[in-house]
Amino acid sequence: MASLVRAAPAPCPDGLCLRTRASLSPQQVGLELGPLLSHGSSIFGPGDPRWANATARYQEYPAPDFTVAVLVAQESDVAVVVKYANSNSLPLYAVKRRYALPISQARFKGFEVDMQLLTGIDIHPSRGSAAFQGGTYDRQVMDTLWEHDYEGTTGSCDCGFYRMISDNIRCFTSHADLFWGMRGAGHSFGIVTSFEMNIYPRQFDSWYYKIYVFTQDTLEPLFEQLNRLNGNGTQPVELAVQYGLYTLDPTVSATEAIIWWTFAYAGTQSEAQLYLTPFDELNPLSTIDGNVQFPQVPDVQGTGVHNTTCGKGLSRITGPAGLQVYNTTTQRQPYGLFNYNINEYPALNASGVVIEGYSVAGVRRVESDSSTYPFRDDYLLCKQSTITYKPNPRPDPIAIQWAEDNQRLWNKGQPTRKPHAYVNYASGTESLEETYGHEPWRLRWLRKLKAQDDPEGRFSY
Known part of the structure; x- marks a missing residue:
């Protein structure tokens, strides 16, 4: 089946001709949003043979109710999808390998923004860091860094040496308060399309x-x-x-x-x-x-x-x-x-x-x-x-x-x-x-950030 992105004409110059339609069909989304996305992106729905693989989850109780899958090919596509969804009052949920656990996901119904194609890794030896796109995952990162004689925080095995993953992230926003909040509660504030993280010369061959x-x-x-x-x-x-x-x-x-x-x-x-x-x-x-x-x-x-x-x-x-x-x-x-x-x-x-x-x-x-x-x-x-x-x-x-x-x-x-x-x-x-955390100041600050950066509760699942 041809991708709706590639097959769709472009009847709306800005993709935002219609407003606030919770029951948009995948075909209509393809017509409106498709022309705004980069080559290689795809939009499809439950009738597409790719749907089962695109929505299979580690935690199926209970799964989010996805109505449309948007597979993005470039980081810039994510902002386009978010703008389109917000303009039409459509909920969206970003995924890469679909391993989220909370049962609160059952409250979600709307777009799946799939970032699994965003797997670029750019190593900067002089900075002691690497840039990772939002679709990278542990095994890919471990293998890539190892091939270049580096290692990093990729989960459980090396937090003793280098602290936690969130402690090693150098940047994904220029706002200091939001940077604090994202390291530990990032799922409540936005979609990370790329980030820079510390890497270290590998210490042990075995x-x-x-x-x-x-x-x-x-x-x-x-x-x-x-x-x-x-x-x-x-x-x-x-x-x-x-x-x-x-x-x-x-x-x-x-x-x-x-x-x-x-x-x-x-x-x-x-x-x-x-x-x-x-x-x-x-x-x-x-x-x-x-x-x-x-x-x-x-x-x-x-x-x-x-x-x-x-x-x-x-x-x-x-x-x-x-x-x-x-x-x-x-x-x-x-x-x-x-x-x-x-x-x-x-x-x-x-x-x-x-x-x-x-x-x-x-x-x-x-x-x-x-x-x-x-x-x-x-x-x-x-x-x-x-x-x-x-x-x-x-x-x-x-x-x-x-x-x-x-x-x-x-x-x-x-x-x-x-x-x-x-x-x-x-x-x-x-x-x-x-x-x-049980400290009152911590929750006060998080609530202040939430009201400031996601006042409509778009990231609440």
Whole structure:
């Protein structure tokens, strides 16, 4: 089928002849908006064979209701689409790989602005930075930087060395207040078509990884040892990432979860062994280990772009909590709840309780008020993020209750701290304080920015 952009005539010189039409057809959008976009852009609707792939999401419960997909080929196209949508009072939602989690997305109905073609990367060695277009993604960035002997903050594996991604962004706006707000709440303020971020000469040619499988009788000793390793936020910087999950492995048991845990160390096996020997002594059911280059770390730890963890088309319910230490009693309770739910509701047996711990030395060096991100004293992330099942309304209430129960248990296990929900894992049901910080000044400033930069609430999903 020919793209509506390329096939459409141009009856409206400015593409804005008609006003405020919430039910615009893809064909009409193509006629009006198509001539204003660059070559290579496309506009299509549900009847197009590209629609299913263009709207497939990591989180399908519940998905946004897209009526038209606009695939842009140039950064400048995004501003044109925004102007067209605003002039016609049409909601719009920018995507690149469609991995957003919050259930609040269900409130959206309107345009999908797809930026997946905007994948340009321009490295500036003299500045120690690179410019990235808004459609770039972790694996692409990791591979490209590695090929040029650089690395950067691309997710979980190197935040200890270089802080968080948002801490390394140099610019995407000339407005200082908005720059502060975008680093931690950017989804509430606009669409980023490109940004400049710090990059660093790569330090380690080889990373050592080790994966353990434990049975439930090891749960308390395991988390006690993990607390020693974490050391209240002092986990060694080279031991950049360790995380695990409660998950069902039918080859071990059809009714009782295993505890799967993985470590990634920037360096050699002999160096890593100093920290891993206590876990070897817990008599794991099995282990797998090896050495890989940094871009392959997600692949071997199960979070690579081609791993099933990243698959689309399933319902996934979240319920995160930020911790400083593991309460071993609390950790036992979600384990029991997992076993109960997968046995009571077999449709949910592909789920997993995800528990993450990182080296946070770099994160802690940054002042909390320097950006929107509020929880720099959270050293551990617990997220019931993969209550996973084929889209089906019947298990929805059960899955939501399960996630809320885990969230409540984790927060109850740290009674002296207020609930925290890491924004990228949040379900959309948490309070603003739980997601953006409990300090009154922080929310006052965010509300002021919202009223100033998005007074009509165009970015509210």
